Structures are given as C-alpha cells and as structure tokens.
Amino acid sequence: MKEKGWREIPIAGLIVEAGNAQQYKTGDWRTFKPVRDVERCTNCLNCWVYCPDSSILVAEEKMTGFDYDHCKGCGICAEICPVKCIEMVKE
C-alpha cells in the first residue's frame, strides 16, 4: 500500500472509518512462520482453538492453512499441536 502525503489524510491522526484495522496487515511483524506437515495433521483443530489472531484457516472442519497476512508467528499453534506437525521456520 502506497503511503499517503499529509494533505491526503484525515486531520490529527483520526481514524474516521470504523473497523479499518482489517486493512492493516500485521503479518509482517513475523520472524518465524508456521509450516504444517499435511501428511501428519489429524485435523484436531487445537491450533484453530488456540490461535490468538484467528489465523488458522479452516474449511469443512479441516485445517487448510495459515492466514499469513495476520499471523504474527507467535508459535502457539506449533506448541499446542498434539502430533507436532507444525514447524516454525525462519522467514
């Protein structure tokens, strides 16, 4: 996203649009990213329960991947995974 000049933004740092945090990609704060071994994953969805950033993507009750735009790489999913199929890999 191209950053705007001072003439183009609302005054005083006001946020004039509700819920626009959605547009803010916090994923770039990450140092380590979670990578899943699909073969070993049992789809127990413990990672989905514990993820503090709602970054575990699920479809039809199956874990389908990570939302890397918002995952901050905290590693809770890897820690909680009962079969240890999630590895934290340096970006």
Added chain:
Amino acid sequence: MKDKLALTGNEAVAHAMRQINPDVVAAYPITPQTEIVMAFSQFVADGVVDTETIPVESEHSAMSACVGASASGARTMTATCSQGLALMWEIVYIASSLRLPIVMPVVNRALSAPINIHCDHSDSMGARDSGWIQMYCESGQEAYESTLLAVRIAEDENILLPVMVCLDGFITSHAVERIELLEDKVVKGWIGEKKTRYSLLDVDNAVTYGPLDLQDYYFEHKRQEAEAMRKAYSVIPGIVNKFQKIIGKKYDYLEKYKMDGANLAVLALGSTCGTAKTTVDRLRAKGIKAGMVKLRFFRPFPAKELVDALSKAKAVAILDRSDTFSNRGGPAFNEIRSAFYEKKDKPFVVNYIYGLGGRDINVEDIEKVYTDLGKILKQKKVGTLVNYLGVRE
C-alpha cells in the same frame, strides 16, 4: 446598547464565558485565575447558562476532560495559570495535536520556585511551542473581547486550534475597569452554532481520536499541525475584520502607537503596553521621537507585520516578561530579532527582561529604556544585548 459595568479583568472574562454559554467548562481554581471559575460557577448556579461544569481534581484532569468534551463536539472552555498550566502540560499538547478548538484564558503568573503568585509570562511563554494560538491582552476590556474573538478563531474550519487568551495576573485580572459588554444576542450571533466534523458521540460516523501513530504517519500529522498555524496566520485577519464590524475596534496582530516618525521604539505584550504608551506620550511632549508596538498575537507569530512596524525605527527594545534561561534573552526578543535577519537596513534590537514575579514596572523604568535606546543610537552599537530591568544589582 452596550452594558457598561465596573468589573475586574477576571469578571470580564467570566461575562464573556456567560455570553458564549459553552457546552462544557472543566476547570480547577488557582490564584489569580480563581475568580473566573468562581464568577462563572455563579452563572451556572443561577441558571443563566446551560453549561455542564466539571469540578475536577487537578488541571491535568481539567484539560483531559476538555479534550474529551471537545472531541465529542462540545464547545469547551477552561481557565488556568502558572503551576496549573504546568500541571496540564501533556494534555495541552494533546488538545492542539487533536485539533480541538478549546478556548482557555490564562491569567499570567510566575512559575515556582521560589513560589510566587504574581504576574509574569513564564507560564504561557513556556507553552509557546505547544501548537496553541496565543493572544496577550492589555486590559480587562481586551480580555473580554479577545475571549469572544478566540472562539471564532479556534473553531474556524481552516484553523481548528485551541487558543490561550492571556491576561496579566492581578494587574489586569484583579483591577476594576469600566467594561463595555456587548449585548448577549450580539455575542450569540457572533459565535454562532458550533460545527463539528468528527464527534465521538456520532455513532453513525464512528471516529477514533488519538490512536497510535508511528514512523509511517506521525510526521505527516505534525506537518498538518504546522500548516494549521500557517492557515491561522492567513485566516485570522478576515475574522478580525468581521469582529471589527461588531466592536468597532481592530484586533490586528499588532497595535502601533505613535510609530509615525519614531526613531526609538519599545515592544511589549500585555498590560505593560499601557504604561509604555504613557511613557511615549511624555517623551513625545519633550520632542523625543518615541513610539511603541503592542504584540497581541504571539502565535501565530506575525513576523512580517513586526518587521514592517519596527523597521523604520533606528533602535528597538523588546520587553520580555519571562526569560528563556538560554543566555540569549527572552522569547519575544529571540523571535523578533530573528525575523529581521533577511532585512538589509535593520534597527538595533536590544532585550529587556522585566517584571518577573510581579515586580512593578512604571513609566520611569520604561523612560530609562528609551534613554538607553538613545545612547545606542548615538554610539551606533548595542552594548549589552540582554538587560534586566528593575532588578537590584
């Protein structure tokens, strides 16, 4: 028909507040400002205003409450001075950075230590870089009128900055003058309905005030703030012209007094201007070409007007009622002298720091300044750049 009342400067300001009828006043009493809060509270108790008053526990809370009220769209006022202004410091900056048009009379008083309750400009001059507009008043009448003018300036959609209306503690705040008040309905018409673009209470157009703003945008917001003060400089004369139609006086950035053909000039802020005018009259009667300039707005700083007003004089003394302790003189002196930098033929400019902690300044003191200016002119050089007027050696 104007009302003429015998009022102290503080009471005159309280009457301005009564006529403005702000939505919210959050204030904490402090000498010599107390009387403003006291008189205004009486108006609230008597039901002559609709204002929601918030009797807070400190000035820090006073300005915090004002920020919240103003961000919700309320027309908001407070008043303070000295240690009170010092205590509200961090919120003073937040008020201007959030572009909240709060109007705050400041009854100038010295800062501790040693503790002192009398007039100097150390309090508001310390806040000169806080992004507030600052007006300095010569009299109670001016304090009344400046307060009315301040509301329109602060709330102008091209400005949106808070305003300090500074009046000299005790000298102006407690002296009784014959004050002419405008009719209530004239004031009502003058200030009009407050318009608010972003209100915290507007749930249909939700807005967040004061979120975190880091390396990527903070600088842009500060650049906007700098632009607001530049805008203020260009917009204020128009507002002043409209105000003139109501009060018959022109609240220019400066007031020039007998500057035509003046060789020697003194510049001052606040009540000292009256003493300086009397001095000029006495010297003119003796055939000395003396004049004086009153600086009414310190922020925005009217550099061009100052240079125009003073450049025909040969020697100029800047009277500062506060020190910067920088070793280079007072705030008005530094900025005015700097404004002359591009000018080819400039007068000698010398600084006098005076009146700290309420030390009296009289006509004889200012006469001495003009005598010194005469010597500077004769010797064609400024001896001591920064002088202390009225201090015992």
